[in-house]
Structure formats: structure tokens, C-alpha cells
Amino acid sequence: MIGGMLGDLPAKERGRQKRPNRVRIMASFPRKARQRDRSWSNIDRLLLLAFDTTYSHSAHPTPCRSDPDSAPSPFLTLTPTINFFSLGSILELKKTEDAMKTSISALLFFSTFLLLLSFDALEAAQAPVKVMMTTGSFSEREAAMFVAQDQGFFRRYGVDLAFVHVRSGPVGMAALAAGESQLHEGSVTGAVLGAAAEGSDLVFVAGLINKLIGNVMASPKIRTASDLKGKVIGVTSMSGGSWMFTTLALEYWGLDPKRDGISFRVLGDESVRSQALLNHAIEATHLGYTFAAPLKTRGYTNLADLSQLPIPFQSTGIMTTRSFINSSPEVIENVLRGIVDALAFIAQPENKPAVLKSLTKGLRLTNVGQAVEGYETLPSLYERRIYPRIDGVRNVIRLLGATNEKIRRLKAEDLVDERFVRKLEKEGRF
Secondary structure: HHHHHHHOHHHHHHHOOOOOOOOOOOOOOOOHHHHHOOOOHHHHHHHHHHHHEEEEEOOOOOOOOOOOOOOOOOOOEEEOOOOOOHHHHHHHHHHHHHHHHHHHHHHHHHHHHHHHHHHHHHHHHHOOEEEEEEEOOOHHHHHHHHHHHHOOHHHOOEEEEEEEOOOHHHHHHHHHHHOOOOOOEEOOOOOHHHHHOOOOOOEEEEEEOOOOOOEEEOOOOOOOOOHHHOEEEEEEOOOHOOOHHHHHHHHHHOOOHHOOOOOOEEEOOOHHHHHHHOOOOEEEEEOOHHHHHHHHHOOOOOEEEEEHHEEEEEEEEEEEEEHHHHOHHHHHHHHHHHHHHHHHHHHOOOHHHHHHHHHHOOOOOHHHHHHHHHHHHHHOOOOOOOOOHHHHHHHHHHHOOOOHHHHOOOHHHHOOOHHHHHHHHHHOOO
């Protein structure tokens, strides 16, 4: 094309066309702007080069070819030039580059999306497992749970445990049966055996305190156990822990509630019952060492420290259901690991201030001094080897089975699962 245009000129003019004075004009991209903008791609520069136009000024006029008859006059010969690449090929390169940019952008977006998903999955994998444990008890017996929560021992093993105090043991059993909770801390009681007799698949997986504990406190007028005849005794519920502790103590003393006219009054937890005793609303009640201490200083009678009586009993233990064991055995293992760490922490004398603080907060006491009595009993209460006590379960089946056929048919061995404690012992945790 360029050669054809030169061929139409005289030879003399063709010679002059070899070295024309060129003025490159960019329609909308001046050279100075290009020099300032260093962000253009190579393809962009090629496109600009493709549109470079050479303007040649001829000193010898030549008639315009479109009008041969027109008068000669000076004119500018507009000669488009393409350097090295054709415009079509450059446009194709431009399209390819744009497609590559789009593909890279999409790839980067998709990679970022996958990375965010992996972070979310990792966070979810590392998030602690949420479980709920209920208890109907409210005394220093819960020290291990209070300490485990305050010191972060459950979270150490990937468990976010909510320790919820309910009004009584039967409420805890109902929550466990309904799947609203996964674990329950408590003793073998009428509520526990009654639930098992009705088909609940609950089972003890650990025993933290494997004996009767606490004091049977009575008004100053009552001096011996036989003075309880015809009196009113306060309990949390008619099948819960305080009722069971009191019933076993009465049996040991040779007293029978029906024969001896002893009645029970349902009131609530230990703080409520101790206040009822102070107000003479009841004549006696079972209390833990923390709530019994203030009554002793006021002259109230301590009929017995139950931990000194030779009565087989599964006191504070950890219960769950076999269905939860089958679905989440690792959760149970990790909960027990946290409890074992708490027991070891409590056993260290240098940790006394922290344990007292946890007891004060957990029992909603007004000052740390009120928790000292309960703290000092802990070393003699907690078991080092936290195996459930089968003969303690059997003893309660014997007591309650005398009046309940379904409970009498229960086997203590079916209500205990030692596999998790055995595994912890093999790990050398106690």
C-alpha cells in the first residue's frame, strides 16, 4: 500500500519521500502523556504505535488524484504507517491480553474465596465443643467444677462447658433425658434410679466423691438422732441428694420416717434450707460443710459428719447417657481430663487463694472467709482415682427397691461405665 502510493509520484518526488519530515500525531494519546504514564502495557503501546500517522509536506505541488482537473496547490499528504505489526494482529493480541487479565482476576478471586473458606473451616475445627452439665447440688462438692471453669481446664481440651445449677436432681434428670443437657453432676438418688427404671440409658462415668458427706444439722433443742422423731426435716426434693443422704443416715441410726413420724419438707438448695433452720421453719436438714459452719458457731447441733459413717454410697459423680457416649466419646474423655486437672490443682496448697475465690463466686458467698470451712474439707472428700463406686449404687438400689419393683430389678453394674476412667489411668493422669 505504501509502495503503491509512492509509485504515483514522480521519481524526483519519490526520492524526496524517502526521508520526510515526520510529525507523529496521536489522536487522543500525545507522546508526552505516554511518557508520563508508565503503567501502560506493551499491547497498549503497540496499539498507539499502530495509529501513528506520518504527515509529509511537499514543496512541489501535485494535483489531487480525486480531482485531476483541480488547480495545483500546496497540500499535506496524509500517509498512514504501521510499524512491524498489522492493526488486526495487535487487536488480537489486545483481546488475548484482556482475556488473560480476566482469567487471572477470576483465578485470584477464586483462590481468595477458597482461602477464606479454609480459614473458616480451620476456625470451626478449632472451636471448642459446647456441652451442658447440670447439677442439683449447691455446696463445696462442686469445687472441682468451679475451679475447672475458672482455670480454663475444660477449654484446654477443646470443651466449652456450661455448668448449670437446677432446682433439684429430678430437673437435671429430665434435662438429660430430653437431650437439653449432655451431662449431670450428682449422686445416686431416687431420681436417678427412677429414671433408669423407666428406661433412661443414663450411666455413671466417674465418681469424684464416693461416700456420704456433710453434716446433719439440727436446732439447739435436738441433742441426739433419736430426738428427730416426730420432727420436720428440710430437703431439696423428695428423691434428690439431700433426701437420700438423710434417709441413709436415718437408716443407720435405726429410724424409720413412717414409723417414727418423721416428715420431710421440700424447700430448695442449701442456702435456703440453712436459712429455714435459722428461722425455725424446720428442725433439721442435711448441709454441706460450708453452709453448716455458721450454724455451728450459733450453737446448732451437728448430729453427725456423714463422711465418718461406714455407709457405701456413690456421692458426687458424673453421669451421661449411653447414646451420648456412642456419639461423642471424645467429649466425655476431655471433660474428665479437665476435672482431673482441677482435682490436682485443688490438692496443691499454693493454689488455696484461687480455690477459695472460685468457691466464693460459685456459692455466691459474701466473702472469702465463708468458704474456708468447705475448702479445708476438700482433701478428705475427693477421690484420687475417680472410679464410680458400684457397691454405693447397689446400696441405694437395695434401699429404694424395698418399695419399688422396677428399681429392685436394676443392676448396679449396668449403671456404671469405667472405660473412660481406665483410659485416663493408663495415661498416667492419676
